[in-house]
Amino acid sequence: MDLMTALRQRRSIRRYQERPIPEETLKTLLDAAKTAPSAGNLRSRKFLVVTNPQIMKALGLAAYSQPQFSKAAALVVICADVPRSSARYGDRGSLFAIQDADAACMCLLLAAHALGLGACWNGAFDDALVRDLLSLEKGVLPVAIISLGWPDQQPADPGGSQEEAVSWIT
Numbered sequence: 771m772d773l774m775t776a777l778r779q780r781r782s783i784r785r786y787q788e789r790p791i792p793e794e795t796l797k798t799l800l801d802a803a804k805t806a807p808s809a810g811n812l813r814s815r816k817f818l819v820v821t822n823p824q825i826m827k828a829l830g831l832a833a834y835s836q837p838q839f840s841k842a843a844a845l846v847v848i849c850a851d852v853p854r855s856s857a858r859y860g861d862r863g864s865l866f867a868i869q870d871a872d873a874a875c876m877c878l879l880l881a882a883h884a885l886g887l888g889a890c891w892n893g894a895f896d897d898a899l900v901r902d903l904l905s906l907e908k909g910v911l912p913v914a915i916i917s918l919g920w921p922d923q924q925p926a927d928p929g930g931s932q933e934e935a936v937s938w939i940t
């Protein structure tokens with residue numbers, strides 16, 4: 771699949787078949803996520819791949835029981851490693867670490883789509899609960915929980931891209 775096609779076709783998938791994702795496929799997704807750029811190549815981010823049913827259930831509750839959590843085959847929690855980035859960039863470090871994590875999220879979503887998987891970026895969750903469940907170190911900020919599974923829906927383009935603010939300063 772060429773990249774422009776993947777960009778145009780990707781959708782947030784929130785309904786999944788009850789079918790596991792092979793570990794090798796998950797590893798491929800993580801490899802894709804790690805291709806993302808990062809400030810100063812510091813890679814100020816962390817990935818937690820969760821397939822443990824109890825932890826997945828608890829993360830679903832922490833994400834306000836959003837339905838896409840109930841049948842996801844795996845969750846990938848992408849965190850910003852703020853201390854790592856701040857050690858070099860000071861106050862700018864927290865922004866850079868979040869951007870490092872965001873860039874990785876997008877690469878993972880596109881790779882999932884290219885492999886025929888469905889994925890949804892979930893940012894609505896109780897931060898403290900997620901940090902606690904995953905025993906995240908101080909300063910490591912969970913940015914997104916990506917729910918993954920084999921798609922059981924084909925959502926239409928939700929639209930809106932035509933209205934996004936673009937200014938040309940020539």
Ligand SMILES: Cc1cc2nc3c(=O)[nH]c(=O)nc-3n(C[C@H](O)[C@H](O)[C@H](O)COP(=O)(O)O)c2cc1C
Pocket residue numbers: 780781782783784836890891892893894895925928
């Ligand atoms: C920062 C961020 C947070 C998001 N959080 C959620 C979420 O908690 N739950 C959800 O269902 N979708 C979430 N989404 C997905 C958006 O709803 C989705 O990208 C948007 O509606 C456009 O649809 P598309 O991804 O199919 O193009 C989030 C997306 C982003 C970028």
